[in-house]
Amino acid sequence: MALEVMSPGLLTTVQDLGRPGYQRFGVPVAGAMDRYAFQAANSLVCNPPGAAALEITMAGPQLRATEDCLIAVAGADLGLRVNGARMPLWMSVFVRRGYDISFDGRRGGCRAYLAVAGGIEVPRVMGSRATYLRGGFGGHGGRALAEGDALPVGATNVYLFGQAGKEWPDSLRPPCSDAPTVEVILGPQDDHFTEEGISTFLSEEYSVDGLSDRMGCRLRGTRIQHRSSADIVSDGIVLGAVQVPADGQPIVMMADRQTTGGYPKIAVVASADIPLLAQCMPGGSRVRFRETTVEAAQMRYRKMLCALKGIPQSDSPWSTARGENNRGN
């Protein structure tokens, strides 16, 4: 069974949860930018959470299934259609052999995840099916999809009809906003910035530059002031680290980030808020930062894990921010 690519969309890549054990070799983790939507899509088609799926950016592809299959799309609303009919997101959808899966236009968010029961079965590189575009390896030939590609899909025991129509609870879908507020834990190099610099970072609105990509979310706004040098002895970069080079413009390091870097890091975005950044539009979205503690951020992360396991929550991992996160819409 394969998904044939009739047209590739703007930037569609095979991703999974990345290759986290190879950073010592300078190999970026890569993987889905919005790990929550990615795992939710997999869950809806009864895949293991790390099964490979498609990350679809802004303008979606046109695909054709060579056999009956079950798909789910979660994350950004890019206008999903199956055989020409509009289909909901966050829901498992039965796709008949020969039907087209297409996207008619972005309504919100930036990245959507298309999971298919059985998973996309391209060869693993360093244990993962994630595409690392800069390095040209992983995923489907180390590159974005192109017209004429055929993506092998694994076998599945799922009874397709029976599992179709499963819906992800609305209360467990992250807020889709063009102007999210994300929480950060200050450090490890917050001591490289003046008090004014930190205050600026935590109060100003930053716009997401058009050059933002899978490596980093580049932000433009009021300069963040360093105490003295904007260089540090190169050290490790975690997902969500906010580097601030000499120009005072912050960059949030994302899935394809370099493993080491020489700019001071003023803060790190809370794990539960990385999906919100992954949905920001280059050249469109704006971001604000709010300080939180490690403990509070970890609590939200655990809530997010419970949400992925389908454990009902009294409040969602994003509920405290929901008020602000709707202000942009």
Place this chain on the structure above:
Amino acid sequence: MIPTAWPRYLPAGDAALVVEFGDGINEAVNLQVRALAQSLAQAAMEGFGEAVITYRSLLVHYDPARWTYDDALRMVRERVSSAGQAQTAEGRLIEVPTVYGGDFGLDLEYVAAHNGLTAEEVIRLHTGADYPVYMLGFTPGFPYLGGLPPIIAAPRLETPRPRVPAGSVGIAGQQTGVYPVESPGGWRIIGRTPLRLFDPLRDPPALLSPGDRVRFVAISPAEFDNGA
């Protein structure tokens, strides 16, 4: 900077912490980083992920569903105490065969002239030192090497080249290194090696590891073609 006692422990977000052993580049500090990395790898505690070695700090990833920051920190501190007495595995000496100059090293003459030396003297000095590998980063397989003789240091190109061939051996400021893959670059290129420093399909994918020592060995262009 307020002086602090080493090591320093800092949270790096909600799923990692940093252990800093100093604030400069020197082998003694890097050895402590590697010793802790080795100790953590040997302990292989559940809920702890990769520990990334850099010049003077170790970035330790942990699963926040398993560990609070305080508990993760306590575990790491314990390893720091025991790692102090541990012997790290001996780093390997890796020879990097290199063709110097000509088409393989377009900037060799520049580096020589810049330092008032002949090209032969630059080659002799470059091949005469052992270079410790402090860490890998920047791009897959790229080694950060210490120990460049200051007398052959040279500034970066003002305008980087759009394409520097894979295997290029270069000098930038006080650093020397090798480009594992073709990429744009501003280093002064003095030679090229046929060795593949990085291969995603190889296990391990990178030829070099922190703690190794690199020695450059001059070879002829004919030997380069045989080794490629």
